Amino acid sequence: EWSDEAVIYVNGVRRVLPDGLAHLTLLQYLRDIGLRGTKLGCGEGGCGACTVMVSCYDRTTKKSLHFAINACLAPLYSVEGMHIITVEGLGDRQRGLHPVQECLAKAHGSQCGFCTPGFVMSMYALLRSSKEPPTEEQIEDCLAGNLCRCTGYRPIIDAFRVFAKTDNLVYTNSSSQNTDGQAICPSTGKPCSCKNEPDANANGSSLSSSVERYSPCSYNEIDGNAYDDKELIFPPELQLR
Ligand code: FES
Ligand code: FES
Incomplete structure (x- = not known):
């Protein structure tokens, strides 16, 4: 059934985006939900400290596509329907490093x-x-x-x-x-x-x-x-x- 919820997945976890967050970048959102591995460096696309991987689904080829993007430049709602993987999604000292x-x-x-x-x-x-x-x-x-x-x-x-x-x-x-x-x-x-x-x-x-x-x-x-x-x-x- 079709839903008008704005859904993203972050590191495999489903998240519904509430209204009223149009002022946030993806980077601000990630850090707000506690994923502080992704860093704010320049805030203007120049340094790559905020790089995350975004995956979306190509219905024509029926394959998921993966891109590294600067989270500081991406408006939060621009990644609706996509899967975001941050450095926390790869591994850490406790679970083992990727x-x-x-x-x-x-x-x-x-x-x-x-x-x-x-x-x-x-x-x-x-x-x-x-x-x-x-x-x-x-x-x-x-x-x-x-x-x-x-x-x-x-x-x-x-x-x-x-x-x-x-x-x-x-x-x-x-x-x-x-x-x-x-x-x-x-x-x-x-x-x-x-x-x-x-x-x-x-x-x-x-x-x-x-x-x-x-x-x-x-x-x-x-x-x-x-x-x-x-x-x-x-x-x-x-x-x-
Ligand atoms: Fe420098 Fe995003 S914080 S590119
Ligand atoms: Fe210090 Fe790269 S900026 S390790």
Whole structure:
């Protein structure tokens, strides 16, 4: 039965949008409902800190389409009938990180972390919208709208290279070890000490345990059936609207 409710899904959860929110951007709405992983940087489409993935259904091809968008520019009601996935929809330290998140941590691709959810979502949207593993060039292109003031980009690009067609098996960085076998930080070029530093996390776990747990995945592991099983699906209700 047809309903005139304005419905969106956020990370797989159905939400009815009340009237009177036309002054809100999607970013303000997401943060208002407690999803503060998506950040407000510039507020004008320039930095990508607010990037989320939006999925809509194409009735002609009967497929869902996925886009990375700047939530700071999208009026809330413009995403009616769509599924929004934010960084919280991928994973976290408690439930386990998504491979896109974990490879950034492993490769020192996050420092202050303010830009990180945006980078993660741009990369995630590329993976979900490409049938084939992307090329390194496509990966760089998809990050063109994401700015980072800390890492200098190289560790981020290197991290995401595990998903690329030409180098999709193991994250290896030829400069990641010095002659003594000691890890070299890709950001500073100096011997890496972070493995010995306890994380400030209250549960006593450390970043090093998260890094050691990480085993690089190939794109194929999150593609095909296994991929569909693990990722948030397009809500069937929205295919009918
Ligand atoms: Fe900078 Fe949205 S906050 S692009
Ligand atoms: Fe600080 Fe990117 S890690 S802005």
